[in-house]
């Protein structure tokens with residue numbers, strides 16, 4: 001139905017010009033998030049916990065306040081996170097259109113490597129913050145990220 005359309009740039013591109021490097025275009029950054037998700041190194045809660053960058057694996061969209069224990073892994077982001085349900089629905093509808101395979105039948109890892117689904121996955125990433133930098137960790141008294149200087 002809809003042809004391929006480029007979403008408008010959000011303006012974040014203006015950041016970080018100070019270091020003089022050419023900024024990656026938003027398309028390049030989307031492609032890099034896609035690649036990181038495929039390789040399991042996307043900035044999900046589970047990955048960030050494993051690299052000691054967050055105190056827990058919880059999804060920061062589902063439970064920013066109460067600790068409901070929803071582990072933010074790829075499966076959660078692509079299938080279950082209620083904050084992303086509209087974008088998920090659009091993506092799975094397109095995946096089903098090209099593969100005749102329903103959401104329930106997919107493992108997310110398989111979806112990510114199926115090239116027929118790549119346009120839908122890329123649009124999903126463009127329309128969400130999946131795999132982007134996480135919000136700052138709140139001081140909860142458990143793990144803090146203070147840097148020791150000197």
Ligand SMILES: [Zn+2]
Nearest residue numbers: 059061062081
């Ligand atoms: Zn969630």
